[in-house]
Amino acid sequence: MEHSIAVNPWASLAYLIAGVCFILAxxxxxxxxxxxxxxxxxMIGMVLAVVxxxxxxxxxxxxxxxxxxxxxxxxxxxxxIGIGATIGIVTARRIAMTAMPQLVAAFHSLVxxxxxxxxxxxxxxxxxxxxxADGVIFTQSRIEMGLGVAIGAITxxxxxxxxxxxxxxxxxxxxxxPGRHALNLAVLAGILGLIAYFTQDQAPxxxxxxxxxxxxxxxxxxxxxxxxxxxVVVSMLNSYSGWAAAAMGFTLHNTAMIITGAxxxxxxxxxxxxxxxxxxxxFISVIAGGFGGDDAGGAAAAxxxxxxxxxxxxxxxxxxxxxxxxxxxxxxxxxxxxAQHALREMADKLKEEGVRVKYAIxxxxxxxxxxxxxxxxxxxxxxxxxxxxxxxxxxxxxxxxAFVIGANxxxxxxxxxxxxxxxxxxxxxxxxxxxxxxxxKRSMGxxxxxxxxxxxxxxxxxxxLLADAKKMVEEIVKSLG
Amino acid sequence: MDFISILSIFVMxxxxxxxxxxxxxxxxxxxxxxxxxxxSSVIIVGALIASAAIGIGGTGATSKWLGLLAVTLAxxxxxxxxxxxxxxxxxxxxxxxxxxxxx
Numbered sequence: 223m224e225h226s227i228a229v230n231p232w233a234s235l236a237y238l239i240a241g242v243c244f245i246l247a248x249x250x251x252x253x254x255x256x257x258x259x260x261x262x263x264x265m266i267g268m269v270l271a272v273v274x275x276x277x278x279x280x281x282x283x284x285x286x287x288x289x290x291x292x293x294x295x296x297x298x299x300x301x302x303i304g305i306g307a308t309i310g311i312v313t314a315r316r317i318a319m320t321a322m323p324q325l326v327a328a329f330h331s332l333v334x335x336x337x338x339x340x341x342x343x344x345x346x347x348x349x350x351x352x353x354x355a356d357g358v359i360f361t362q363s364r365i366e367m368g369l370g371v372a373i374g375a376i377t378x379x380x381x382x383x384x385x386x387x388x389x390x391x392x393x394x395x396x397x398x399x400p401g402r403h404a405l406n407l408a409v410l411a412g413i414l415g416l417i418a419y420f421t422q423d424q425a426p427x428x429x430x431x432x433x434x435x436x437x438x439x440x441x442x443x444x445x446x447x448x449x450x451x452x453x454v455v456v457s458m459l460n461s462y463s464g465w466a467a468a469a470m471g472f473t474l475h476n477t478a479m480i481i482t483g484a485x486x487x488x489x490x491x492x493x494x495x496x497x498x499x500x501x502x503x504x505f506i507s508v509i510a511g512g513f514g515g516d517d518a519g520g521a522a523a524a525x526x527x528x529x530x531x532x533x534x535x536x537x538x539x540x541x542x543x544x545x546x547x548x549x550x551x552x553x554x555x556x557x558x559x560x561a562q563h564a565l566r567e568m569a570d571k572l573k574e575e576g577v578r579v580k581y582a583i584x585x586x587x588x589x590x591x592x593x594x595x596x597x598x599x600x601x602x603x604x605x606x607x608x609x610x611x612x613x614x615x616x617x618x619x620x621x622x623x624a625f626v627i628g629a630n631x632x633x634x635x636x637x638x639x640x641x642x643x644x645x646x647x648x649x650x651x652x653x654x655x656x657x658x659x660x661x662x663k664r665s666m667g668x669x670x671x672x673x674x675x676x677x678x679x680x681x682x683x684x685x686x687l688l689a690d691a692k693k694m695v696e697e698i699v700k701s702l703g
Numbered sequence: 704m705d706f707i708s709i710l711s712i713f714v715m716x717x718x719x720x721x722x723x724x725x726x727x728x729x730x731x732x733x734x735x736x737x738x739x740x741x742x743s744s745v746i747i748v749g750a751l752i753a754s755a756a757i758g759i760g761g762t763g764a765t766s767k768w769l770g771l772l773a774v775t776l777a778x779x780x781x782x783x784x785x786x787x788x789x790x791x792x793x794x795x796x797x798x799x800x801x802x803x804x805x806x
Contacts, residue, residue: 322737460740479748
């Protein structure tokens with residue numbers, strides 16, 4: 223059904239400018255130097271969108287004093303914003319950088335829930351949103367609203383599960399329900415069927431059932447996904463939160479929301495793709511779940527009887543101080559041990575001795591896209607010493623020492639050679655090509671996140687440094703004197 | 704605006720998003736997620752419309768309260784998202800080089 227909402231052209235223009243500001247915010251992130259300006263564009267866009275909405279929607283009366291706004295409404299809204307702002311800013315200041323994936327998951331859940339609430343508010347009071355005539359909601363708006371509430375609810379419950387898994391409140395192991403694929407498909411079909419029926423009958427039970435089923439499927443979709451795939455899940459939920467905003471933008475015919483939704487949706491989708499590619503996993507297999515929870519039996523068990531060399535902090539310090547170039551390969555284990563500051567100190571000492579120090583980052587080194595870069599930046603590692611996999615991988619062959627700390631699977635040559643390995647096909651850092659590999663690891667027993675043994679441990683040019691990552695690096699710093 | 708105009712904006716914005724996001728340096732992917740989080744909370748526009756409406760009857764009042772709750776949630780995200788992004792971006796520093804260094 224064709225319908226149009228009467229809109230103030232100035233308001234439309236303001237929303238369009240807000241949308242452009244959001245594009246510039248993302249554009250700024252193409253380099254660290256322009257990124258802070260980009261972030262300010264984002265803030266300007268948001269202020270513009272909020273102020274425009276307030277000016278055009280806050281009710282008022284024209285009296286002999288002129289236009290008088292409805293003060294109560296304004297106060298209510300300002301209190302709501304104030305509460306949110308306080309919680310948001312305090313959280314943003316206090317959060318540890320290692321906990322960033324959880325924070326982002328939590329934020330996604332809020333976007334999802336906000337979308338559900340807005341859709342519900344629009345359903346209960348469609349007149350206020352200009353999407354109904356005499357209480358009958360337009361057909362097109364019903365579809366948009368139905369999709370909006372569904373995507374919002376999936377984003378919410380999925381993000382809550384992702385948060386619980388990332389935060390350690392819930393084990394990383396995938397929870398596999400019997401017949402889950404059939405169940406998921408049935409629930410999904412139910413949601414779509416009900417949205418279709420919703421266009422014929424504006425009954426509240428349909429709206430709320432769609433909401434309920436969508437909460438359920440968000441939950442069902444994420445619980446079988448294992449800890450190793452969480453970077454993909456977080457990116458995917460990022461994408462969903464965008465689509466939810468876009469769907470609500472369609473309902474409200476709001477340009478700012480549509481542009482933003484499309485931007486965020488694409489952004490999350492691209493990040494999911496990058497993460498999948500970095501793990502050589504197809505998106506479908508991630509969604510199907512089950513990876514990264516089981517302790518892989520075969521390959522890992524045979525491990526420990528092979529010969530390996532153990533080194534000390536003094537050995538490591540000597541080898542690195544004699545080197546021309548050292549490449550540091552950090553993994554999430556480094557962040558867990560909080561070794562990044564000690565590591566930077568070690569790099570500084572080496573640089574004083576004339577050693578060239580670089581960092582090599584695998585896309586899935588952290589728990590979310592770009593996580594390791596933030597952790598290193600926090601430890602004051604200059605970003606121009608940090609290189610991505612494809613930019614630095616060819617350099618290992620001309621490198622004297624590869625210093626692997628807290629990383630494992632991302633260095634495993636089995637990904638290139640062993641077709642039976644669960645990580646086969648994943649791009650890896652060729653640390654073994656360096657003259658010497660120093661591998662910091664807690665013990666020989668544990669295997670990586672994917673549960674696979676690593677041949678690098680047993681190479682002739684590898685020296686294992688078995689200790690807590692932070693303690694080991696501190697000892698090396700001491701030996702470097 | 705008719706549906707096709709809106710759809711056009713949406714499709715174009717998807718393309719813009721595609722190219723802009725690929726140009727984001729991988730080192731800034733975490734701030735990218737944080738800032739997209741913040742901007743997707745532009746959904747606050749819908750929440751404000753619901754909050755500003757004069758509630759008529761039971762459902763109208765409920766709608767208003769849902770709207771206010773959504774305003775609070777979206778505000779957490781907006782302020783938290785931009786603040787945490789700013790905090791992260793401030794950490795990215797270049798190597799200390801002599802004054803003669805390029806750029």
